[in-house]
Amino acid sequence: MKNLFYTLIAAILLISCGNGAEKRTETASTDVKQADRIEVLYFHGAQRCVTCKAIESNTKALLDSLYSNEIASGKIVYKIIDISQKENEEVADKYEVTWSSLFVNRWKNGTEEVNNMTEFGFANAKNDPDSFKNGIKSKIDELLK
Structure with missing residues (x-):
């Protein structure tokens, strides 16, 4: 019952912010390693x-408090992307983002594992x-393994 309540709240928030994107996990490869x-x-x-x-x-508070060494070494990269800026259109299109969204992705051997955490975030x-x-x-600890 509690999960149903949180799911309902997340759905309402997603709709109110204009983001009806589905949660998806996929592997995408790229030509550039x-x-x-x-x-x-x-x-x-x-x-x-x-x-x-x-x-x-x-997100920033979590990363700053627990992963500052990983950020400093480049093992974790945190990017804040304003999709209203023309220069960010390509990356927004890549992830099919139309409004506020959160992704925690792993790049390993030139392959990206995409994890859309937006619904979880809004909930x-x-x-x-x-x-x-x-x-x-x-999620980060799982991906760091």
């Missing part, structure tokens, strides 16, 4: 709701930041 790393990508538009801002601030970042941080931490 990328260094092995974890990419945490937070996409946002010009207009942002309270939950959108909470996703960004909680937890504002009202349950500890669960949000724990969930993102679990």
Whole structure:
């Protein structure tokens, strides 16, 4: 029952922020070999709701507190991408992003594993930041193995 409630809240927030993107995990390859790393990508538009801002601030707080060494070494890369800027259209199109979204992706041997964490973020970042941080931490730790 509790999960149904959180799912309903997440769906309402996604719709209210204009993002009806599905959660998807896929492997995409590229012609240019990328260094092995974890990419945490937070996409946002010009207009942002309270939950959108909470996703960004909680993600940054988590990364700064637990993964500063990995960020310094380039093992984890955190990017904040404003999709309202023309120069970010290509990356927004690549991930099929139309509004605020959060991805935690792994690049390994030139292949990208895409993990859309948007629904999870909208369900937890504002009202349950500890669960949000724990969930993102679990995903990052899983991908670092």
